[in-house]
Amino acid sequence: MSIILGISAFYHDSAACLLVDGKIIASVEEERFNRVKHSAEFPIQAIRYCLGVMNLCIDDLDAVVFYEKPFLKFERLLQTYYSFAPKGLISFLKAIPIWLDEKLFIKQKIKDGLSEIGPYNRKTLKLLFSEHHLSHAASAFYPSKFTEAAILTVDGVGEWATASIAHAQDEQITIVKEMAFPHSVGLLYSAFTYYLGFTVNSGEYKVMGLAPFGDKTSDETLTYIEKIKSQLVTIHEDGSIRLNQAYFGYATGLKMANEKKWEHLFGIPKRKRESELYQHHCNLALAAQLVLEEIVLKMAREAKRVTNSSNLCLAGGVALNCVANTKIREAGIFDNIFVQPAAGDAGGAIGAAFAVYHLYYGHKRTIEEKQHHVYLGPEIDEKDIINLNRRFNTNYSKFDSYRDLSRIVAKLICEGNVIGWFQGRMEIGPRALGNRSILADPTNPKIQELINTKIKRRESFRPFAPVITLKQAKEYFDIVGDSPYMLYTAKIKERYRKPLAENFSKLTISEKLAFIKSDFPAVTHVDYSCRVQTVSEDFNPKFFQLLLDVKEQNGHPLLLNTSFNVRGEPIVNTPEQAYTCFIRSGMDVLVIQNYLYYKDEQDDIVNKLSIDFELD
Structure with a gap:
């Protein structure tokens, strides 16, 4: 038996992955335990969970692998400051002590972190390091169904690489081309995230969500695009880029962008966080998104040219930009595409483990290692639900039959209730995919504003996603x-x-x-687009059945699905977190496994419902 632990940490989205004989047994982000969104801390609790799934200790592991090589990263830091000297001295003086204390001696920090999990033999521990973009590439290829594929990884920066094209065959991954720091598509997009008043490394999806409010035909948008492409970035035909460093501060400074130069270029100041959004912000977000799509599409075409593959695997933070992914798929460059659902640094833990399993130990690929689902996190324990009920003196109904529960919940949703839905094992990655979700009726025109303001407490412009049965997706969406x-x-x-x-x-x-744009206004964005999730029976049987029961109620196997959390917090991990979120928010009903919770002691929803069917 080959047992490998993959780790990502110390930047953002720390995570752990347990790989046994090429199969992902468990994988989860540290943020789900320490409740710090995008946590960079060493993933002690995530590792403890992964090992606990198989009742393992550190000494049972064949190897522990970190997702990048810190010495190469340190080399990049020193060379960058040397190249830009004397510019960036203040940043240099702040960064170097951190690197010397924390990052350069990562091997020791990892060993110390592991010791907090339990005693182990430090002399026999095999601690390995994978390169950052190789970890991304491995996370996308090895869990895919392909035996051969092109791999495109795009993010901010790893050690030196900011994007890579690789060709994979069976167990081998060969890096064909790389783009090096400081020229980075991810950092370009993050600079716009910063300038538009959102948080870098977490707010990029807000820029993507804001972009459709922009006007593609307006002179302002077209001017923004022209200025980006003439002043900020030079785009080559193969998708490689060169950024004009006079406009950026990330290489040696403490800010992403030179605010004075950007204000002079675009004619608008940097937006203050939480301040009002205007049309010029929307147009600038749209311009940034369109430039990103152009670059990524050129990269995909180059990946096709240099590999001549029919299959493409995508990873890296930019692969979470679902609009850009769609442009690649609709272009028909590749016959098949697989995007690693944990495409960011959390997925680096998965890729690092796979890279060592295949490239270091030389194991052959098997069908068992394919990533059939994303439900790799902690599972609900019945005793935790019982303890929750005792501690909070909860009001609930328990169902012996899941089908009865599903039919009741479907009816509640169609009557306008917002449901907290907590089932099975938690998802890996940033998307809630039916096990830690908030669900509602997408035909209700008031639901989007209600969930944004009273439940999620987030910006009103952000859209919600529809979830639908796979077989009927094409009846509703292009x-x-x-x-x-x-x-x-x-x-x-x-x-x-x-x-x-x-x-x-x-x-x-x-x-x-406020304008009603479709029969499903709660999940239709201003440009008629939807970030769709399709569900088949084998992918998530319970969620699939709920969609069928919703169809029985209103004729549509379609729901609004958003992550079970409020703004600024990670997705809920435990029944207690789910219940607390439910009580403090505007959700109407909470479902944890086969328990249905309601807030008011007198509000026994199950008994009050006018049920049109007999319960089993």
């Missing part, structure tokens, strides 16, 4: 293939759309949000 991990977008079918006002592009953001 979708090319399946989308189990919510990593593609699709326009809603013409027959479900509502005509937009003639002056729609001139409306304010709030007016655009």
